[in-house]
Amino acid sequence: MYVCVCMAVTEQQIHEAARRGARTLQDLQRDLGVASECGACAAFARECLKNARETRPSPAPATRQAS
Numbered sequence: 001m002y003v004c005v006c007m008a009v010t011e012q013q014i015h016e017a018a019r020r021g022a023r024t025l026q027d028l029q030r031d032l033g034v035a036s037e038c039g040a041c042a043a044f045a046r047e048c049l050k051n052a053r054e055t056r057p058s059p060a061p062a063t064r065q066a067s
């Protein structure tokens with residue numbers, strides 16, 4: 001689903017940006033251009049980013065190697 005129509009940014013792209021380390025709307029603006037035109041999508045983009053960060057899988061636990 002499109003989140004930012006002006007810049008043609010989808011919810012999937014926001015989830016990918018979160019996996020790459022995006023944490024704030026400013027990160028999304030820098031990386032994807034979200035909310036850089038009319039700004040109407042800012043609140044929804046923040047919500048998508050929040051959801052992406054909450055549903056992101058936890059890193060796998062480190063395993064010990066035998067010496």
